[in-house]
Amino acid sequence: MSQHATAPLVSGPALQGLEDYATVTDVFATSVERFADKPAFSCMGQVLRYRDVDRLAADFAAWLQHETELEPGDRIAIQLPNLLQFPVAVFGALRAGLVVVNTNPLYTEREMHHQFVDSGAKAIVILANMADKLERVIDKTEICHVVVTEIGDLHGLPRRALINFAVRHVKKLVPRYSLPGALGFRDVLARGAKRQYQPVERDRDDIAALQYTGGTTGVAKGTMLTHRNLVANMLQARAVISDVLGEGCETVIAPLPVYHIYTFTVNCLFLMETGNHSVLIPNPRDIDGFVKTLRKIHFTGFVGLNTLFNALCNRDDFRALDFSSLKLTISGGMALTKAAAKRWEEVTGCPVTEGYGMTETSPIVSFNPPAAIQLGTIGKPVPGTSVKVIDADGNDLPLGEAGELCVQGPQVMKGYWNRPEDTAKTLDAQGWVRTGDIAVLQEDGYIRIVDRKKDMIIVSGFNVYPNEIEDVVAGHPDVIEAAAIGVPDEDSGEAIKLFVVARNESLDAATLRSWCKKELAGYKVPKFVEFRDELPKTNVGKVLRRELRDA
Known part of the structure; x- marks a missing residue:
C-alpha cells in the first residue's frame, strides 16, 4: 500500500479520554460505581441493574478462577442469543482475564x-437449545469446561420455571444431548458466590475478544480486538452520540445479536459506559412478539438495520406504536437504502442515522452526525x-474519486488470530486496514460507499455497483427489498440480474425496468429480473449476494 506524505486523508477530530481506562473491565467497574441502581439490561420483562450484573459477573469470574x-x-466461547446471561458471562470472563470468543x-x-x-x-457457555451440536463436535476440540444455560435462567421464580418448561417441553426447542461433566449456569453462579473473586491485571494491548468475521468469502478468521480497540471504539461512539443520548436515562432497543460486533460495542460497551438501559430482544424474527414488547416500553433509542426497518414498517401494529420518546435510530451492518430510511422516518418521526464499520475496526469507522445527516453517505470519520482511498495498485487517490477505503485509528484490530499472511494482506505496518469497500471521499468530509469491491459488476467495460x-x-x-448481482453474458461480459421481493403480486419485470431507466444509465438497467418470496441473509440480516450468485 502506497504511503505518500501528501495522501488526501479525511480525519475525525482528536479522540478524548482514551487514557482514562486501561481495559474494558475498568470501564465496567466505573459504570457500576456510578450507576449501581440504574437498569442495565432487561429481557422478556426481567431487569438486571448495574449492581446485579456486577454481582453475577463476579460470581462467574470467581468460579472460573477457583474451579x-x-x-x-485463555479463550472462552460464549454461544448465546440476546439473553441476560450474555453480559454476565462476558464481563465475568473478562474480569477473570479470559478472551471472549463470541459465537x-x-x-x-x-x-x-x-x-x-x-x-x-478451552471453555464454553452455551444455550441448551444447541448443546446437541456441541456434543457432536466437542471431542475434536480443546473445550474441557461446559456451562449450559436455559433461556429463563436469570428470571425469578415461578417465571423461570415456566419459561424453561415451555421452551423444553411445549415448544420442544431443546434437543436431547449428553455432555458429561457439563454444569448449569445457575449452579456455576451459586458455586462462584461462595468464592472470592480476585482482580486480574490486564494490559490495554491484551486481547479482549476474538470476533470472527462472517466467513462469506472463505474461512472465517478470528479478529483480535484488544481492550484498547474496544475502549477506543466505545469512546468514539460516545463522542458522536452523546449529544442525543444522555447518561443514565435512556432505554435503547437491541434486536440485533449481541454476539455481533455492532451490537456488542454499542449496547454492551457504549450504553453500559453511559449508564443506560439496553432491552435485549432474543428473537427479532418473531415480529409479533417483538412488537408486543415494544408496546410496553417508552424507548428512546433503536439499533437496527435496513431489513429490520423494512419488516417493521410494513406492519400495522408497529405503525400504531407510540414513538414520542424515540430520539435516535442507528443503522449499521449493511447499506441503508433511502427508501427504508424515509419510510422509517415517516412512521416513527425519527430520522435514521447511518454509520459504517467492520469487524476489523471494532466496528465503528464513521457516523452521520445526527444533526446533519446526509442520506446516501456513511457520515464522517x-x-x-x-x-x-487507494486504487488497485495501492496508490492514493484524490477526493472525489472511487477507490478502496482504508482506515487508520485506535480501533483497528491487532490482526487475525494465528493468520499472519491474512493479516499482512489486510493490515499494513502503518496501521492502515483495507476494508474491501469502494468509497468516495467528499470535499465536505462525508464518505460515500459505492459498493463492495468483490460485488462490482462490469458491463461492457463499465463498472456497475449493485448498491446503486x-x-x-x-x-x-x-418493492420490499432487492439485490443485484452480475451474471455471465456473451455480449457484455456480465449482465445485471435483479432479485426482488415484491409487496404487490402484479409487479412485473417490464415495470421495474421502466422504473430503472428513469434513474439509471442504460448499461445499469437489469437485464434479468427474478421475483422471490425472500432473499438469503446472514444471521444479522445482510443480504447474501454470494448465495444468489452461486445459485
Whole structure:
C-alpha cells in the first residue's frame, strides 16, 4: 500500500479520554460505581441493574478462577442469543482475564467446530437449545469446561420455571444431548458466590475478544480486538452520540445479536459506559412478539438495520406504536437504502442515522452526525480516525474519486488470530486496514460507499455497483427489498440480474425496468429480473449476494 506524505486523508477530530481506562473491565467497574441502581439490561420483562450484573459477573469470574484451571489469556466461547446471561458471562470472563470468543448461536456443527478449534477455546457457555451440536463436535476440540444455560435462567421464580418448561417441553426447542461433566449456569453462579473473586491485571494491548468475521468469502478468521480497540471504539461512539443520548436515562432497543460486533460495542460497551438501559430482544424474527414488547416500553433509542426497518414498517401494529420518546435510530451492518430510511422516518418521526464499520475496526469507522445527516453517505470519520482511498495498485487517490477505503485509528484490530499472511494482506505496518469497500471521499468530509469491491459488476467495460441499483429499485412503492448481482453474458461480459421481493403480486419485470431507466444509465438497467418470496441473509440480516450468485 502506497504511503505518500501528501495522501488526501479525511480525519475525525482528536479522540478524548482514551487514557482514562486501561481495559474494558475498568470501564465496567466505573459504570457500576456510578450507576449501581440504574437498569442495565432487561429481557422478556426481567431487569438486571448495574449492581446485579456486577454481582453475577463476579460470581462467574470467581468460579472460573477457583474451579477451573483456566489462566488469563485463555479463550472462552460464549454461544448465546440476546439473553441476560450474555453480559454476565462476558464481563465475568473478562474480569477473570479470559478472551471472549463470541459465537453465533445459529452456527452449524461445521462452523462451531472450525471456530472452537481455530480459537483454541478451552471453555464454553452455551444455550441448551444447541448443546446437541456441541456434543457432536466437542471431542475434536480443546473445550474441557461446559456451562449450559436455559433461556429463563436469570428470571425469578415461578417465571423461570415456566419459561424453561415451555421452551423444553411445549415448544420442544431443546434437543436431547449428553455432555458429561457439563454444569448449569445457575449452579456455576451459586458455586462462584461462595468464592472470592480476585482482580486480574490486564494490559490495554491484551486481547479482549476474538470476533470472527462472517466467513462469506472463505474461512472465517478470528479478529483480535484488544481492550484498547474496544475502549477506543466505545469512546468514539460516545463522542458522536452523546449529544442525543444522555447518561443514565435512556432505554435503547437491541434486536440485533449481541454476539455481533455492532451490537456488542454499542449496547454492551457504549450504553453500559453511559449508564443506560439496553432491552435485549432474543428473537427479532418473531415480529409479533417483538412488537408486543415494544408496546410496553417508552424507548428512546433503536439499533437496527435496513431489513429490520423494512419488516417493521410494513406492519400495522408497529405503525400504531407510540414513538414520542424515540430520539435516535442507528443503522449499521449493511447499506441503508433511502427508501427504508424515509419510510422509517415517516412512521416513527425519527430520522435514521447511518454509520459504517467492520469487524476489523471494532466496528465503528464513521457516523452521520445526527444533526446533519446526509442520506446516501456513511457520515464522517469518528474521532481519532483517518480514512483514505487507494486504487488497485495501492496508490492514493484524490477526493472525489472511487477507490478502496482504508482506515487508520485506535480501533483497528491487532490482526487475525494465528493468520499472519491474512493479516499482512489486510493490515499494513502503518496501521492502515483495507476494508474491501469502494468509497468516495467528499470535499465536505462525508464518505460515500459505492459498493463492495468483490460485488462490482462490469458491463461492457463499465463498472456497475449493485448498491446503486438496489437503492433505486427499493424506491419503487411495490418493492420490499432487492439485490443485484452480475451474471455471465456473451455480449457484455456480465449482465445485471435483479432479485426482488415484491409487496404487490402484479409487479412485473417490464415495470421495474421502466422504473430503472428513469434513474439509471442504460448499461445499469437489469437485464434479468427474478421475483422471490425472500432473499438469503446472514444471521444479522445482510443480504447474501454470494448465495444468489452461486445459485
